[in-house]
Amino acid sequence: QVYLVQSGAEVKKPGASLKVSCKASGYPFITYGLHWVRLAAGQGLEWLGWINPGNNDSRYSEKFQGRVTITRDTSTNTAYMELSSLKSEDTAVYFCARDLGMSSSVFEYWGQGTLVTVSS
Amino acid sequence: ENVMTQSPSTLSVSPGERVTLSCRATETVSGNLAWYQQKPGQAPRLLIYGASTRARSIPARFSGSGSGTEFTLTISSLQAEDFGVYYCQRYDDWPPSITFGQGTRLEIK
Secondary structure: OOOOEOOOOEEEOOOOOOEEEEEEEOOOHHHHOEEEEEEEEOOOOEEEEEOOOOOOOOEOOOOOOEEEEEEEEEOOOOOEEEEEEOOOHOEEEEEEEEEEEOOOOOEEEEEEOOOEOOOO | OOOOOEEEEEEEEEOOOOOOEEEOOOOOOOOOEEEEEEEEOOOEEEEOOOOOOOOOOOOEEEEEEEOEEEEEEEOOOOOOOOOEEEEHHHEOOOOOOEEEEEOOOEEOO
């Protein structure tokens, strides 16, 4: 059974940075790509970026380029998403999602979500 | 940017009825189109990818069709548990580039 377990809710101040983790189990970690997607209240889903856990290659949405970094630790089968220079508009639920393959960009399995609140 | 527009924004349907949700792109997406269902407090659930391939364990009442810029998700006979927000998603082969529609909220009458 595939599981993606994310870290807990966070409250951040504007200008701060955020780091959310996503621990994978139930499948070979380096064989499938991982993405990060967010859902802000009153808005739709928004893709942030992707990582190949096997070779650490990553790609990002143009909107978040320069502000988001996705990394992984193969010793713990965990992926991380860092978002810097937080603004109130970054308040959202952040999800990690496993790709159908390595880079199909189809999200077959999802984490439970991490609520991030950005407020002064 | 290839903008995805879903219609209608909200739909209220009785159990047993047929439901059709639409997704339109401003540029051709070929067959790289997926559909997800999201219920309150839950992660999205993959329903359809490649425009018409049902994901694992998805009931046969869900089907996808379309090509180019016009896509449709059909629920042949609505069940009570089918409420939620439905999102379409376009994706490029490489490098990854992904855009979602704004969603259609499906309510059960």
